[in-house]
Amino acid sequence: MLTDILSLARAAWEDLQERLFFLPPFPDEVDSLALFSMLLVVGLLVGEWLRARLGWPKVVGYVLAGALFGPSVLGWISIEALAQTRPVADAALGLLMLEIGRRLDLRWLGHHRGLLWAAIAEITLSFTAIFLFAWGVVGLIPAWAAAAAAVTMASAPAVVLLIVEESRAQGQVTERMIMHTALSAAASFVVFAVVVGVVHAEYSDDWLNAVVHPLWVVVGALVVAWLMALLALLVASRLPKRSLAQVFILVATALLAVGTARMLAVPVFLTLFLMGAILSFGDHERTLSYTDLPEGHWLLAIILFVVVGASLPWQDFTWLIGLQAVGLLLVRAVAKVAALAWAGDGLNAVRRRVLVGIGIQPLSATAVFMAYEIAGLYPEIGRSSLSLPLFAAAIMELTGPVLCRFALVRAGETAPTDHSREGVA
């Protein structure tokens, strides 16, 4: 139907062109800005509608909008259009990863060893359980089982941060959710780098790539992150703390890091996470500690989740892979909740530890981007081998934010609903 309408419009336009010579050729592709704006409006409307009607987190609405209008269902967002929006999605993910890196306060682990043990338990158990499931139950070869575990072992920093901000949650469950999310993300990035080498070793005789590529990923990201953090601190130290100028510097250096990472083919999420962590740990004068990202990053986050929703391979869905993905998520959930309930973490009540475990269930943009990074190494086999974690991410795109919000609400850490504050943020 859309094609019919377009054909009619094209014919009419070309008729007009014969008489109005200033008219440009019929626009076959939507302009980037127009596309950006449409994604924003559609995502926003669906997110707000679901929030208002069903009380669901807005992120779910953004993902649903992407899935519905993306190539898999209605096809209004084409694959080409998705590629066009990738820089914006990278920028959005980058800013959120920068923020989660900035929240990674290693000094807390120094004061609270129990938290460190809980994090180690959660990371180890999650990776092991998912790897064994993917290898032993689903039957993936060890390299792809490790890749699936690397991609899905961590929580979703972007989702957790957005839900915490949306609910204005504060408290010990919230703090621990953010900390465990940041630590498990860090661990998954390390495993991811190793897996890159393992996949090379599995499919290529070229040992140089198997060794150098993981190093390129890690060292490249580290160098870019370090340089950009240094630049940010250097310039910001000459400006008043918390000033608007400092906000601009923080955003500008983050975007510079995103662009540089893209140019050097090192993962954006890893680079920006490291940049945030370096800013958190190395900012001794607290030059940028009090400078928040502008509210505008919410707009970018909407685009990010619409793009993620549209990127997921919904058309490849089969009941078998759906069941396998559900199995992976169950194993993962049990591993996370059991590790935190057992390890204690300084929270006396088991109920609150379980809530932390539930709150870190989301699996989202970082996992999807990581999966595509690994799959991109050997596209002919990678895509099908990683459909399991991609489907797990697809399911969690919709249930993860709800679980995260549920945990915060049950912990009593969300702010009372104030409808006057409803809106984009």
Added chain:
Amino acid sequence: MSQPIAEFKQSQPLTLGVELELQLLSVRDFDLTRGATDLLGSMDYDGRFGEIKLEITESMIEVSTLPRTLVDGIAADLVGLRQALVNQCARNHIAVCGGGTHPFHRWSERRICPGDRFDEIYHRYGYLAKQFTVFGQHIHVGCSSGDDAIWLTQALGAYVPVFIALSASSPFVDGEDTLFQSARLNAVSAFPLSGQCPALRDWAEFIEHFSLLQACGIARSIKDLYWDIRPKPEFGTVEIRICDTPLTVERAAALAALAQSLVRRLLRTRPVLNTQRQLHVARYNKFQACRYGFDAQISDPIGLRQVPLRQIARELLAALAEDARELGCCAWLELLDASLASEISDARWLRRRQAIHGNLNDVVREAAMRFGKNGGMNFAEETR
């Protein structure tokens, strides 16, 4: 439901107890954060130095010492309570600090603590309850009878400005310099039963007055009286409630020493009180002390003149030397004397840090660091 006033529990005269309301901060930006119930819920503390309990909002925590006869005992309790709190806060990724107001928090973001009493206060006072996220020091001094407690409530009234000036630590509100030394009391004064105790002669008159308030539906329990100084029959004390929480527990102990020495002197000399006249100038004098601190001009309703607060405070500290010696708290009063002589107050320290840093986040961060470490007994040293 109205509660009858408890019998005045006789206590050993001049015993002391101190309560401090403290701020719970996010270590990320040093804004107030929600943390009180979590903190207490996971705390392993045996109560050896006194109590740690909830206050009206989740960003506040209250510590109270055990009853002690010596100021040194109060100081030891406060140091013990501080250490227990600082350790527990570090495990919870939050910080704790003193000060009468948080310099830049937004009151609308505060959350009321769970509990029927807090819920009832919130429903009765509305937003005032959230704005009541201010932090004070209360000093209890033991009295042998209800009559003494009422007499002291009146007699101590004239010294309220001195306590305010010496404890002032709330110059910033909503991120702005208020030009006050103690802006905290402006939040308290919004409550209908705040201010001064009326001119009552003895315990019987107090009971009569309170019964009237109850009959008119104005007050239900003695906790509804937010007077600057009030009797506390359950403890057998008179309670001085006008001090800001200082930035250090050492200054809090020094203020307790001032209260103890002053009460001893008043009970020993039993001066004639001019309560009615004092009530005419009480609010003005309180404003002067809050606004100008040591530079306040205090109205004397008997001599019909104005006297610099600095002069009143110096003369008072000199006059209390003998009582302080008897009570073994001279060193603590000397701290206050030195503070007065060198014009060093917590409010001034906060302003100086603000001038250095140019932002209030760093000011609160340094205030938290200052609260957490052993300040010793030298305020002047601390301010450098």
